[in-house]
Amino acid sequence: MIIKNASVLGQEGVLERKHIVVLDGVISKILDAAEALDEAGEIIEAEGKLLIPGLIDMHVHLREPGFEHKETIETGARSAAKGGFTTIACMPNTRPVTDSAEIVQLVKDKAREAGLVKVLPYAAITKNELGLELTDFAALKEAGAIGFTDDGVGVQSAQMMKDAMKLAAGLDMPVIAHCEDNSLVEGCAVAEGTFADKHGLKGIPNESEAIHVGRDILLSEATGVHYHVCHVSTEQSVRLIRQAKQIGIKVTAEVCPHHLLLSEEDIPGMDANWKMNPPLRSRRDVEACIEGLLDGTLDIIVTDHAPHSAEEKAKGMQLAPFGIVGFETAFPLLYTAFVATGKWDLSLLVQRMTADPARVFRLNTGSLAVGAPADLTLIDLNEEKEVDPATFASKGRNTPFGGWKLKGWPVKTWVDGRAVWSEV
Ligand code: DOR
Ligand code: ZN
Ligand code: ZN
Numbered sequence: 001m002i003i004k005n006a007s008v009l010g011q012e013g014v015l016e017r018k019h020i021v022v023l024d025g026v027i028s029k030i031l032d033a034a035e036a037l038d039e040a041g042e043i044i045e046a047e048g049k050l051l052i053p054g055l056i057d058m059h060v061h062l063r064e065p066g067f068e069h070k071e072t073i074e075t076g077a078r079s080a081a082k083g084g085f086t087t088i089a090c091m092p093n094t095r096p097v098t099d100s101a102e103i104v105q106l107v108k109d110k111a112r113e114a115g116l117v118k119v120l121p122y123a124a125i126t127k128n129e130l131g132l133e134l135t136d137f138a139a140l141k142e143a144g145a146i147g148f149t150d151d152g153v154g155v156q157s158a159q160m161m162k163d164a165m166k167l168a169a170g171l172d173m174p175v176i177a178h179c180e181d182n183s184l185v186e187g188c189a190v191a192e193g194t195f196a197d198k199h200g201l202k203g204i205p206n207e208s209e210a211i212h213v214g215r216d217i218l219l220s221e222a223t224g225v226h227y228h229v230c231h232v233s234t235e236q237s238v239r240l241i242r243q244a245k246q247i248g249i250k251v252t253a254e255v256c257p258h259h260l261l262l263s264e265e266d267i268p269g270m271d272a273n274w275k276m277n278p279p280l281r282s283r284r285d286v287e288a289c290i291e292g293l294l295d296g297t298l299d300i301i302v303t304d305h306a307p308h309s310a311e312e313k314a315k316g317m318q319l320a321p322f323g324i325v326g327f328e329t330a331f332p333l334l335y336t337a338f339v340a341t342g343k344w345d346l347s348l349l350v351q352r353m354t355a356d357p358a359r360v361f362r363l364n365t366g367s368l369a370v371g372a373p374a375d376l377t378l379i380d381l382n383e384e385k386e387v388d389p390a391t392f393a394s395k396g397r398n399t400p401f402g403g404w405k406l407k408g409w410p411v412k413t414w415v416d417g418r419a420v421w422s423e424v
Contacts, residue, residue: 001042001417005033006051006378008368013347020051022374025416030370044412046378052350053368054086054117054375054413055331056357059151059176059230059254059302061323062088062119064110065103066095071307071395073107076327077116079305079394081421083327084410086375087357087365088305089120092129093152099124099135101143108144116420117413118365118375122176125150125164131157137167146361149176151230154212156182161216165223174226174361179212179237180277189317191279193264201318204279210236217244217251228360229253231304233278235288242297252360254302255289257333258324262286262400272313272320274400276306279322293352294344300357301349303330307396325396329387331379333401335408374417377410378424385409 017033092098111119123145192203220227303326358366
C-alpha cells in the first residue's frame with residue numbers, strides 16, 4: 001500500500017509532503033513527494049490531509065465483560081478506530097472485575113475477535129477492586145496485563161498501596177492510580193465551586209485527589225515503582241507531580257480533554273452528561289492542567305472513555321453514574337481549541353497522544369518511521385462538522401460536547417497496515 005502526498009510532521013514540526021510505503025504491516029519507506037515512485041500496490045491519495053501515527057489512549061472503559069449494554073469490546077474498539085486511535089488500554093472495572101488471568105485472557109480474545117484496534121488490558125490491584133486483598137500480580141502479568149490499577153475507585157489504604165507498589169516494582173510493572181480519598185467525597189456529584197453553591201450541593205474538594213497523589217508519590221519514592229497518575233484535574237496534583245519529577249521520582253501522569261476544556265462554571269444545569277469523576281473543577285485548575293501538559297509535567301492525553309446508557313444517565317446529576325465518552329471527539333476538540341487557534345503547536349498535540357504514551361508505557365508504536373508498525377491515522381484538518389452523538393460508533397452517547405463545531409476529524413485509520421475505519 002502507498003499513501004501518496006500525505007502531509008506529515010517533519011523534524012521541526014513543519015508539514016512535509018511524503019509518500020508512505022507500507023509492506024507487511026510495517027512502514028517500509030518514507031519518500032519525498034518529489035521522488036519518483038515505482039512501487040506497486042494499493043494507492044491511497046492523501047493530498048491535503050494530515051497523516052500521523054495512530055493515536056494511543058491509555059485510559060478507557062470497554063465495559064465487557066458484564067456491562068455489555070453500555071459498550072462491548074467490539075463497539076468500543078470501533079469507536080476508538082473512528083476517533084483515530086490504534087492502541088487503547090482498558091480498565092479492569094468490569095463484572096467480573098479483571099482481577100484474574102482468566103478475565104485478562106477473555107479481554108484479549110474478544111479484542112482479537114473484533115480485529116480492530118490493539119487492546120491492552122490493565123488488571124486490578126485488589127480483588128474485585130474492593131481494596132481488601134491484592135490480586136496475583138505475577139499471574140496477571142503472565143496473562144498479558146500491562147499494569148495494575150483499581151480505576152473507578154482509589155486504593156484507600158496506604159499500606160495496601162505500598163504492598164502493591166513493592167510487588168509491581170519487583171515485576172517491572174507500573175501502578176496506575178485513580179486518586180480519590182473516599183472520606184472527602186461522600187454524596188458528591190460535582191466539584192466545589194459556583195455550580196455546587198448555586199444548586200445547594202456539597203462539592204468534591206481538590207484535596208480528595210491531591211492527597212492520594214502526594215501519598216502515592218512518597219510511596220513510589222520508597223518502593224521505586226513506576227507510578228502513573230490517572231486523569232489529573234487539580235492545580236495541587238500538577239504541583240506535586242512537577243516537584244516529584246524534579247527530584248527524580250519515577251512518576252508520570254495523564255490528563256483528559258474535558259479537564260483541559262471545561263470548568264465547573266460551564267455546567268449548564270443538572271444534566272448528567274456533565275458528570276464525570278474526577279469532576280470538572282475551577283478555571284484555575286483548568287489553566288494549571290494546560291500548563292502542566294505544556295511543560296511535560298503531564299505526559300500524555302487520555303480520554304477516560306466511559307460509556308453509560310441513556311437510561312442510566314437520565315437518573316439525573318445526583319444519581320446517574322460518573323463518566324463521559326471520549327474516543328470520537330478527543331482529537332477534533334483539542335485540535336480546534338488549541339491548535340487551530342494558534343495556542344499549541346500541532347506537533348505537541350500529536351506527541352502527547354502518540355510518542356509520549358508509547359514512551360511512558362514502552363509500546364512498539366506511536367511513531368511514523370521506517371520499520372515501525374503501520375498504525376496510522378489520516379486527518380482532514382479543514383472540514384468543519386458538528387458533534388452529533390447519534391452518529392457515534394460507541395454505544396454511549398453521554399457527552400457534554402454535542403453540537404460543538406469542530407475541525408480535525410480523523411477520516412481513515414490503519415492498524416498494522418490494515419484499514420479499520422474509513423470515511424474516504
Ligand atoms: O467518570 C468516571 N467514569 N470516572 C471513573 O473513575 C470511572 C468511570 C467509569 O467506569 O464509568
Ligand atoms: Zn478513574
Ligand atoms: Zn477511568
